[in-house]
Amino acid sequence: MKELPLSKVYQFIEPGPVLLVATSDHGKPNLMAMSYHMVIEDEGIPLIGCILGPWDHSFETLRKTRECVLAVPTVDLASKVVEIGNCSGIDTDKFKTFSLTPVSAEKVKAPLVAECLVNLECRIADDSLIDKYNLIILEVVKAWIDxxxxxxxxxxxxxxxxxxxxxxxxxxxxxxxxxxxYTQR
Ligand SMILES: Cc1cc2nc3c(=O)[nH]c(=O)nc-3n(C[C@H](O)[C@H](O)[C@H](O)COP(=O)(O)O)c2cc1C
Structure with missing residues (x-):
């Protein structure tokens, strides 16, 4: 074994899949890419832990509105997902720029992404660890699959x-x- 720099540890355990986080700020929809997430609870109402940084416009919107959609993109959207994660909703209309279609959700104001395989309507369940770890725990209140x-x-x-x-x-x-x-689900 050779020593692995601590800065590279995450490269081996980063969970994926890369998700899109859709938010809505006073009716203005936005998207970001997110790969730091984990399942916390899978029975009953699913809980998902997400790390969103304060440098993301989406972080502010999610914190303010307390709701979002987690959209699951497939490989055909990979380039768009990376570009979405490399620009800001402050100066870019990402739905328009990347030709994605916002669709009204049922329980939250944030939009579903029509081109994604799965869309999860989420509300913040616990934000007590935001200041310490940028960790936001979401509960899934409605889920859709294409x-x-x-x-x-x-x-x-x-x-x-x-x-x-x-x-x-x-x-x-x-x-x-x-x-x-689990195998019978
Ligand atoms: C593949 C990929 C994964 C990313 N994962 C995360 C993440 O888990 N958490 C995060 O805060 N930012 C992540 N980002 C960065 C945000 O997507 C990026 O800061 C984005 O521009 C924020 O957009 P916004 O300012 O419109 O919210 C990721 C970017 C890429 C390309």
Whole structure:
């Protein structure tokens, strides 16, 4: 083993898939890319922990409005996702610039992204760790999937501007003896 610089640790555990966070500031929709997220609770109302930095315009909007949509893009949107994560909603209308379609959500004012495979309408469940870690815990209040979508491969950030695309699926359900309830979902 050779020492790995601590600054590179995240490159090996960054979870992905890269998501889009859609927000709405007084009716003005915006998008950012986000790969720092984790599932906290999957039973009942799902809880998702997200790291949004104060340098993001979306951070301010989410903190203020307390709601957003997490949209799950597939590999065909990869270039747009990276460009979305490299400009600011302060001076760019990202839906227009990247030819994406905002669709009214049911429970939140932030829009769904029509071109994405899955859209999760979310509200802030807990913001007590924002100041310490920029960690916002969201609860999913409504979820949508596009069943017609053929492309379903997601993109995972390797932490350095390169991405891994979903590939082969391993079926190890017969080994999930302790967690069989998951294999029946
Ligand atoms: C692949 C990728 C992943 C990103 N992940 C995050 C993240 O997890 N958290 C974050 O705060 N910013 C992340 N960013 C940066 C934001 O997307 C970026 O700051 C964006 O321009 C913010 O847009 P806004 O100012 O309109 O909100 C990521 C960018 C890229 C390209």
């Amino acid at each position: 069943p017609e979508r053929k492309e379903r491969r997601l993109i995972h950030h390797n932490g350095n501007g390169t991405f891994t695309v979903d590939g082969e699926t391993l079926d190890l359900r017969d080994k999930m003896v302790r967690w069989s309830s």
